[in-house]
Structures are given as C-alpha cells and as structure tokens.
Amino acid sequence: MVWSIKNMSDIATLQRVLSSSKTIAVVGLSADWYRPSYFAAKYMQEHGYKVIPVNPKYQEILGEKCYPDLASIPCKVDIVDVFRKSEDALPIAKEAVAIGAKHLWLQIGVINEEASELAKKSGLTVVMNRCVKIEYARLFGGLHWFGVNTRIITARKQIPKP
Amino acid sequence: MTDHVYGFDTLCLHSGQIPDSDTGSRAVPIYQTTSYVFDTPEEAASLFNLQTFGNVYTRLSNPTVAVLEERVAALENGRAAVAVGSGMAAQMIALLNICEAGDEIVAAKTLYGGTHTQLNVNFRKLGINTIFVDSDDPENFARAITSKTKVLYAETLGNPSLNILDIEAVSKIANQAGLPLFIDNTFASPYLCRPFEWGAAISIHSATKFLGGHGTTMGGVVVESGKFPWDNGNFSTMTQPSPGYHGVRFYETFGDFGFTMKCRMEGLRTFGPTLSPFNAFLLLQGVETLPLRMDRHCSNALAVAKHLEAHDKVAWVNYPGLKSSQSYELGQKYLPKGAGAVLTFGIKGGAAAGKKFIESVQFLSHLANIGDAKSLVIHPASTTHRQLSEQEQIDCGVPPDLIRLSVGLETLEDILWDIDQALSQT
Numbered sequence: 113m114v115w116s117i118k119n120m121s122d123i124a125t126l127q128r129v130l131s132s133s134k135t136i137a138v139v140g141l142s143a144d145w146y147r148p149s150y151f152a153a154k155y156m157q158e159h160g161y162k163v164i165p166v167n168p169k170y171q172e173i174l175g176e177k178c179y180p181d182l183a184s185i186p187c188k189v190d191i192v193d194v195f196r197k198s199e200d201a202l203p204i205a206k207e208a209v210a211i212g213a214k215h216l217w218l219q220i221g222v223i224n225e226e227a228s229e230l231a232k233k234s235g236l237t238v239v240m241n242r243c244v245k246i247e248y249a250r251l252f253g254g255l256h257w258f259g260v261n262t263r264i265i266t267a268r269k270q271i272p273k274p
Numbered sequence: 275m276t277d278h279v280y281g282f283d284t285l286c287l288h289s290g291q292i293p294d295s296d297t298g299s300r301a302v303p304i305y306q307t308t309s310y311v312f313d314t315p316e317e318a319a320s321l322f323n324l325q326t327f328g329n330v331y332t333r334l335s336n337p338t339v340a341v342l343e344e345r346v347a348a349l350e351n352g353r354a355a356v357a358v359g360s361g362m363a364a365q366m367i368a369l370l371n372i373c374e375a376g377d378e379i380v381a382a383k384t385l386y387g388g389t390h391t392q393l394n395v396n397f398r399k400l401g402i403n404t405i406f407v408d409s410d411d412p413e414n415f416a417r418a419i420t421s422k423t424k425v426l427y428a429e430t431l432g433n434p435s436l437n438i439l440d441i442e443a444v445s446k447i448a449n450q451a452g453l454p455l456f457i458d459n460t461f462a463s464p465y466l467c468r469p470f471e472w473g474a475a476i477s478i479h480s481a482t483k484f485l486g487g488h489g490t491t492m493g494g495v496v497v498e499s500g501k502f503p504w505d506n507g508n509f510s511t512m513t514q515p516s517p518g519y520h521g522v523r524f525y526e527t528f529g530d531f532g533f534t535m536k537c538r539m540e541g542l543r544t545f546g547p548t549l550s551p552f553n554a555f556l557l558l559q560g561v562e563t564l565p566l567r568m569d570r571h572c573s574n575a576l577a578v579a580k581h582l583e584a585h586d587k588v589a590w591v592n593y594p595g596l597k598s599s600q601s602y603e604l605g606q607k608y609l610p611k612g613a614g615a616v617l618t619f620g621i622k623g624g625a626a627a628g629k630k631f632i633e634s635v636q637f638l639s640h641l642a643n644i645g646d647a648k649s650l651v652i653h654p655a656s657t658t659h660r661q662l663s664e665q666e667q668i669d670c671g672v673p674p675d676l677i678r679l680s681v682g683l684e685t686l687e688d689i690l691w692d693i694d695q696a697l698s699q700t
Binding site: 122123124145146148150151154155158220221243246249253254255256257258259260261262263264265266267268269270 | 298
C-alpha cells in the first residue's frame with residue numbers, strides 16, 4: 113500500500129468539511145480499543161463530534177448505539193467515514209447519498225474512484241485515502257507535536273478549533 | 275483549489291511553527307520541560323495509548339524539538355521526522371527500527387569512520403551483520419542482497435572520499451528487492467540534494483553539521499519519505515503488533531508516518547537518545563539561514579579547490595565540483611547547486627608535509643567536524659579514521675596523506691591566504 117500526497121484534498125476543503133460538521137457515521141468501526149478505527153472515532157468524539165457507529169456486529173461502541181447500516185440511522189449525518197475494504201466503498205457511497213450525508217470520507221488505504229465520482233456527482237465533498245483524525249490534528253493542532261510535515265505555513269496564532 | 279507550494283527558503287524559516295495562541299511569540303519558544311500535565315486520568319490514558327496526539331514526556335516528544343522535526347521533514351519534502359541527540363543516534367534509531375538479530379545491512383564501504391564502526395563492530399555484537407560494498411558500482415549492492423537483507427545504506431557524499439552515490443540507480447535496486455534505501459544526507463543538506471526525489475525511503479542527518487551550521491550543537495534527524503510500502507511482506511515489525519508498545523501496529527495505525535512513530539515510541543522511548551529542547555532551538559536558528567550558507571560554502575569550496583589544483587606544492591585535489599573529479603558527472607545530476615563545503619587534498623611530501631600544513635594554518639581550525647560557518651581542517655588517518663587499520667583506511671578512501679578541508683564562510687581571499695602561507699611552510 114502506498115500513500116500519495118498528490119491526492120490530498122487542499123487545506124481549505126478539509127477545513128470546511130471538518131468545521132461544518134457535527135455528526136460522523138463511522139462505517140466499519142471496531143469495538144477493539146487498539147484498532148485504528150477505534151483510535152480515530154474516540155479522538156473525534158473527544159474533540160466534540162457526535163460519533164455514530166455503523167457495524168452489524170455490535171450493539172454499542174464508545175457509549176453510542178451502533179447501527180447495522182447507514183439507512184438505519186434516525187438522525188442527520190454530516191460525514192460518512194469509511195473503514196472498510198476499498199471494494200466495499202461503492203455501496204456505502206450510494207447509501208451515503210441516499211441518507212443525504214454532506215461529505216464522504218474514505219480512510220487511509222480505502223481508494224475507490226467509482227465511489228468517489230458517484231458521491232461527487234450527488235454534491236458530496238469527497239476526501240479519499242486520508243485519516244479523519246490525522247487531518248483534524250493536522251489542521252487544528254496535535255499532529256505537529258509528532259514531527260509530521262503538516263505543510264501548514266502561517267504567522268497567525270493557532271487556528272481555533274471548530 | 276490547490277494549496278500554494280512554498281519555496282525552500284520560506285520552509286527554512288516557517289515550517290513547523292504556528293505562533294502559540296497564548297503569547298504570540300514569534301521566535302520558537304524553548305519548552306525546557308521534562309513532562310506535561312494531564313487534564314484528566316482519561317486524557318492521560320488516551321495519550322499513553324496514542325489515541326490522541328499530545329505530549330507526555332520529553333524523551334518521546336517536545337514542542338520545541340517538534341518544530342525542528344517538522345521543519346527538516348518539510349525541507350526533505352518528506353512525510354515526517356524524528357530528532358535525536360546526535361547523527362550517530364539518528365542512524366542507530368533508524369536502522370534498529372527495522373533490523374534485528376539475524377538480519378543484514380548492505381552498506382557503502384566509504385562511510386564515515388564512526389558509522390563504519392557502529393555497523394561493523396557494535397551492530398555485529400547485536401547479531402546484525404553488514405556487508406560493505408564498493409558503492410561506485412550500484413550493481414555491487416544488488417550482488418550483496420540476500421534473503422536476510424533489510425536495508426541498503428549509503429551517504430550522498432562519502433566521508434571523506436567524497437564519492438557521490440548514484441542514488442537513483444541504487445534506489446531502483448533496493449525497490450526491486452522490496453528494500454528501503456537509507457541515505458545519510460548530512461554532507462549535502464536538503465538544500466543541495468533531496469534523496470526522496472531519487473527514490474530513497476529514509477534520509478538521515480547529523481544536524482550538528484550544516485543544518486545547525488555554527489559548530490555549537492549536537493543533533494540528528496531521521497526523515498521518512500512516506501512512500502515506502504512497509505507492508506510488502508519484508509517488515510513484520512512495521513505491520514505486526516508491537517511487543518514494545520502494547521500491540522500497536524505502527525504501519526496500519528499511522529500509515530505514511532508509521533516508521534517515524536515507531537522510531538519515537540520504541541527507539542526513543544527505550545534507548546533514550548533525546549535531543550535537548552535548547553539544542554533544538556539552536557539548530558533551528560541555523561536552519562533559518564541554510565540556503566544562504568550553503569551557497570557561500572559551495573562557491574568558496576569550489577574556488578579553494580581550483581586554487582589548490584593549480585598550486586605547485588599540491589599533489590592532488592578531490593572535490594566533486596572539479597571536472598577532474600571521478601564524481602563530477604554524478605555531481606551535475608545530484609548536486610546541481612554546488613558540490614558542498616568539503617574537499618580533500620594531498621601535499622607533495624605525503625603525511626609529514628600534511629602534518630606541517632596543519633601545524634602552520636593561522637585561522638583554519640584544526641578539529642574533528644565539518645559544516646561549521648568557520649573553515650575547518652583535519653588529517654583523518656590520525657584522527658576520525660584512526661580506529662581503522664591502514665588497509666581499512668585505504669578501503670574507505672583515506673590515504674595517509676589526505677587532508678580534509680571544510681570550507682567556511684570567511685572572506686575567500688583570507689582562506690586562500692591562510693592556505694598559501696601554510697603550504698609555503700611545508
């Protein structure tokens with residue numbers, strides 16, 4: 113698996129996606145504390161987002177009711193965050209469009225151009241092959257404490273958190 | 275909309291620092307602290323689990339050191355970096371991140387003497403064996419690779435032989451074998467050469483040299499390109515649960531900066547070669563003027579090399595910027611802005627004449643370092659490479675008469691004057 117900086121969404125888009133959202137449905141969220149999906153969801157929850165777990169295997173994760181699929185979620189969803197195999201992304205993108213989500217976020221290693229195109233055509237913003245937690249920490253603080261090249265150049269004080 | 279791409283000089287001044295929200299301090303604050311208070315027990319647990327990004331203990335991370343890390347990562351156009359207490363610690367942490375007992379390293383035989391000893395003596399004691407090859411023919415790396423090989427290791431410019439590695443050719447050999455190429459890029463600095471552009475996976479610096487640039491401060495940096503596929507089947511320590519950090523899978527969890535996170539949470543945490551925050555501050559001061567200094571280092575060094583080449587007391591001169599150099603063609607490719615500050619030469623009369631030269635210089639400093647703003651001179655066979663046998667010295671490019679010069683930023687006419695007056699006494 114190779115990550116490419118070339119496909120990165122621009123900073124303004126990422127800021128808009130994260131600042132305009134309150135609810136994140138995490139598809140494929142694991143209840144195991146050491147799994148990356150759990151890391152990311154717990155982090156976003158701690159930073160003020162409502163995390164809605166989507167996984168038919170569980171009843172509840174991180175203190176939130178877990179739904180078997182996106183269609184079962186009774187409330188409005190801003191970001192659909194996908195922790196599934198790349199080939200599973202297309203039906204999830206269709207579901208995301210169907211429930212009126214604003215943004216489709218495919219995690220690191222989840223690459224599916226067809227899913228991306230479908231969501232974009234329906235007006236969703238698409239972020240692909242990036243981690244929601246890492247990008248949040250990159251833009252709003254945290255990641256720069258670990259020597260990661262955030263590519264943020266500014267002489268203004270720290271950006272306020274959304 | 276695409277993000278603006280900043281130039282190298284801007285990155286030298288700004289990367290890694292967001293002015294802090296409380297004070298607005300323009301200079302990078304020195305966080306001279308060992309530890310950081312937690313808000314709650316839950317937050318502390320999250321930090322230890324790496325579930326949130328934050329500081330716990332300066333052995334692992336520090337906000338001043340982090341600015342240096344991000345800045346050097348940006349200069350190398352890499353994904354992430356980790357800074358440590360010296361260049362030697364940097365290569366140790368980087369190599370031990372993926373090598374264990376039974377593994378092999380294939381390395382250029384012209385490495386700096388201290389590096390050669392680290393691999394040939396200290397790593398061998400740990401059960402990690404290094405095969406040293408003549409790096410001037412890239413195919414020698416291919417011939418030495420076995421099923422036990424984990425990494426290829428070389429310097430942009432050999433020290434002190436100043437042979438330039440064909441980075442692109444060796445990268446290709448490494449990548450075909452599913453192995454990363456680690457490059458010690460100390461002599462070039464990211465201003466003159468960026469190994470990732472030629473396919474290297476990891477770049478290592480002794481920041482003590484040109485990054486710091488003023489001979490005040492020890493430090494080292496490991497930079498990760500973010501492009502190496504650690505899940506290709508050869509690096510289970512990157513993909514399997516870490517026994518050293520409660521089962522974290524570094525590549526899966528941190529992706530393209532997983533190598534750096536593993537260096538930090540395993541290497542720095544358990545071996546402990548931390549960079550002091552104050553030293554990080556001093557190194558950052560140096561990095562701000564890196565492009566200006568490197569341009570002057572290179573123009574002064576080329577002028578000194580040409581002057582020595584024409585001098586009737588000088589037997590030979592080796593500088594990759596000279597057309598007479600074996601590395602001239604590779605230099606045009608990999609170091610187009612200049613061939614660096616360091617050159618070597620031999621005086622007619624051999625080692626004895628060399629000794630007399632070093633005794634006779636007025637302001638060239640006789641010491642064991644390179645990359646100071648001041649001009650430096652040394653006789654490696656009796657100092658930096660003294661631990662090697664004479665044959666080993668010759669093998670790694672150190673004949674007995676070799677004098678190494680790290681040309682500084684003084685007025686060029688003064689440097690030439692000092693060299694001439696010292697040569698006249700030999």
